[in-house]
Amino acid sequence: MNANDELRIKKLLQQALPPVEDNPEPGRDLWPVVLRRMDARPVAPPWFDWALVAGLAAFAAFFPASIPVFLYYL
Amino acid sequence: MRNGSIDVLNDFRQGDIAAFETLFRLHQRAVYGWILRIVRNPAAAEDLTVESFWRIHRAHARFQPSRGFEAWARRIATRAAFDWLRIQHPETELPVGLQAPATADPAISGEIRRKTALAFYRLPPKLRVAAVLAVIEERPHKDIAEALGISVAAVKLRVFRALRLLRKDLGEQGITP
Secondary structure (H helix, E strand, O other): OOHHHHHHHHHHHHHHOOOOOOOOOOOOOOHHHHHHHHHOOOOOOOHHHHHHHHHHHHHHHHOOOHHHHHHHHO | OOOOOHHHHHHHHOOOHHHHHHHHHHHHHHHHHHHHHHHOOHHHHHHHHHHHHHHHHHOHHHOOHHHOOHHHHHHHHHHHHHHHHHHOOOOOOOOOOOOOOOOOOOOOOHHHHHHHHHHHHOOOHHHHHHHHHHHHOOOOHHHHHHHHOOOHHHHHHHHHHHHHHHHHHHHHOOOOO
């Protein structure tokens, strides 16, 4: 892709997706929502998540050669 | 309201809610605007602003006042926006709030603009974030690199790859830029 192609695609992109206006503001006061979010109790992971973690750990312990393969696809 | 002095930053680091509110009031517009530029959906940007400030509060003990609040907040906001983009399904319709530019080039039809926008939303999120900030919003590469936690060269590479993929996608639709 040469410089001209790049410029043409940039121009097309700017026409298709106009930039956001300067200094946009949220439509409401978000502070009360932040406070509610901070007060919310953290959701405990369901038991099957722990079972999955335990299963993966056991699999990794029995088949350590699978660890790099697993990390590669992560 | 106290300004963004080092006292406020230090108090925030200690977990002081009043200091956190001060910083929230000072930076919420900037954080919201940054997220909106990435996700281009006002409702999602509001939710992600809340999520970002919640993450910011949760990480207050790791904050380093000497490095400043804004860049740190922007980095956390970018991560939140990126997480949101990753769980979105491939776009078949344009996002809410997307409008044609006020100074639309008459040589480019509405249909081409729509196809270009859809092709853009099909890009991998990593490339899309770099391209939207660098090409559409024309933010400095240095700011983008800081927000993404990568080098300026890596930003340029992602933008180049995004434009190349976009050209390929448009070419397959019979659109030659």
